[in-house]
Amino acid sequence: MPRSRPALAALVLCWAGMAEAAPDGAALYAENCAECHGEARLGGTGPALLPDNLGRLKPAQAAEVIRGGRAQTQMPAFEGVLDEAAIEALVALVYTPPETVPEWGMAEIRASHETTGAVPAEAPIYDADPLNLFVVVETGDHHITILDGDRFEPLRRLPTAFALHGGPKFSPDGRFVYLASRDGWIEKIDMWGLEKLAKVRAGINTRNLALSHDGRFVLVGNYLPNSLTVLDAEDLRPLAVIPVADIRGTGSRVSAVYAAPPRQSFIVALKDVAEIWEIPIGPRAVKVSGLAHSNESGAEEVVDSADPFPIRRILLDEPVDDFFFTPDYRVLLGSARSGDRVVAIHLDVGREIAELPLPGMPHLGSAAAFEWQGRQVMATPHLRDAALSVIDIERFEVVDEIETLGPGFFLRAHPATPYAWVDVFFGPDADAVQVLDTRTLELVRTIRPSPGTTAGHVEFTRDGSHALVSVWADEGAVVVYNAHTLEEVKRIPMRRPVGKYNVHNRLAAAGD
Template structure:
């Protein structure tokens, strides 16, 4: 008690010195992940705008945060220094962080050496290309899905986050980093086309059904940025504000191809937004309003899109969509249930018992006994929940050796591949029969090391799995015999994305 009183008196008497020490501690321990300007890197932005709803900041600094790469610093910083660092993070920046359409446009850089090839410069199937995101040194490897040769390896913006998005013809891919950079790459030419910073702290991207528009979901500023896929120019930059005036971060944006729209998950308001990507479609649908009714950032192109609001009981995150995109399932902030929202009706129609923080964004579907089912892992418990998508009945809960993060399957495979991403069994990959829902085998070729994220080739004949370590590898398996056929050294390979599976919305691929 005496120590705390002395500490309080010291900080109160010498606030500038405490602030300077906290700034030094931030630079030494936090800047590598959260950015020197506190505006985000591999980790989120650490400013009042993003920390206002977070409780127990001192405890997080001291103990770390479960299910993330955030380590604790209790063995490096005293309680007083942790308290001062928490105060420093919650203090406003010297200047409010804004990122207008003009600033976006000013950041745009096109590759002067880019030359579009009239046909692929390689001999393999361009639809069977798989991109491997290597977070260890911020690169992407381009794999031939037949020979598994590395066709190219190119540098990406720092801290790529969320899955890359392909144009409908599979030729171009867009990659986004946590600090808002969007990169365009030509797979046929094996060249970067250009890049632009569409936000300061961004979550993911989505591409429109016609391939014309790319939407960027932003935490900072709380906004949706829409880019032209042709030249990365800014089509529209719209601050996101709920009906009651609450400013909201956008936790994710999704493509709804059959609806010709984007669907937005609002982090801080009980609303879902649907934004029409075809002005004619939006104009005739109930509930849509012209984009000019929104408060646009000066300099953005007016009137391109229209938006409708769907009210929910509480904010929902991490969406999963039925294959026809009529319904979505979201999870509440507590992570103890799933909520089914019918997008045609514009309201909630069911609740699902999904405790344990379901990771719906990794959900996949398949046909079982003549009915369509979906499955989702849980981040806080070793369970895969399987749900009947016709009556929303919980079919089964498959017990696993720990919480998982990713699921994958394929129409031509009888199996679901489910990792055990968190905990002491993170070196395991379960292979599950899609009909019996039983674990057929568990692969663990790298004891004590993270083995995660499966992806199938175009025809479903092979499965690629990541040794998720700095000196890691992509391991290729025969999808029928489950035998290893090849290893490709990689620098902490995380996600792997097959062109065909992504652009055709293959059932076994999360969207």
């Protein structure tokens, strides 16, 4: 039965009234923000404004940024331009997922690809050990500093994409470094010439990248879209986009990607489904430009019907992520989603071989291995408990629990020193780092580089003679300690130096 005209008119009036009461976030966005943050909120001069990308930025903080802008950046202050109701509508909008998942396939990735025109240097342009350089990630103003690890002097400071995410990764010879950002930008930098060579946007919201054992391929793991992107490590040209879904077709975010050099493969941790993937990098993994994976539509340039990046699925009972690999890469330890135990998965046979009850949410990705009483062990901090767990990685049993000042994030060890360093990342003692004697499994020293300010992320020099610790503040620092005497040697001012990565030590390690 047709609706009567007066009723329809009332309905229209009512909508018009509502529109006046609550400002239209989408219209305000199009008018004030789209030019920098992109029409679909995917980013532009400014970062992407999607809920996953905003991550730890809370709505109240987002409102503050919109009101006051960000000093020394292009983000303007809208106070006085927009009223509180409008700002509220914009905050609500940026924390609302887009109605349709934005497209980010081969065509978009290829269109974002750029080379800078710089040519890799023929020799290092500095007089320092190229394998003892550090890449310091400064998220305070989105730069990296390349630091001479012999003299602790900055060699160069370079701008990066907004909000780097996951550790930088070096080519197997240490010649190049690859960076990934929260918004999916991948950048390649020459570690001899200290210049940027190329960039590409491999996803909309990205977790991290890994470099294949032979240095030929970059694998990028994305949350949004649910995909893996394979790039040519030489110039970051996209080679393949692999949609991520389990055997039943349920899509999943990628938690992290890892290189497993002895296996000549990549290992992929999946967030939402009970599978782990292994992607062997064999002779069939050829660099065919524009090659797209099976069900990716723009596969116009496929020349070889054989799949160059075949996926081996390891089926599990529940999702696991945050991996630690044994040194031979036969077994990985992963955290079960329930957060109360760790499972050991044998990668050759493709199944679980042990389970360890560890209720404190171990942070396996930044655990470290060492020898203790003739046994191969690793120590892992916990994100929830004030403790370190020491695990025998041959028998897969917990051998000790060590109480710390608070939950921690990063632990680092080096074969040249008996001291492993762990940070306290949460709670009232977040300004402390603690030193573990790996011979006795006793904490022997607590160091507060800058009392009252969070300290974290330790990295050794190539020879293990010094340990570098970050003071995580906008006007922060990297503090250098003598790794034997534990005395402070030097303080280098940095803008929120969230992490620092030594070329030689990272080449020998697995995680981020």
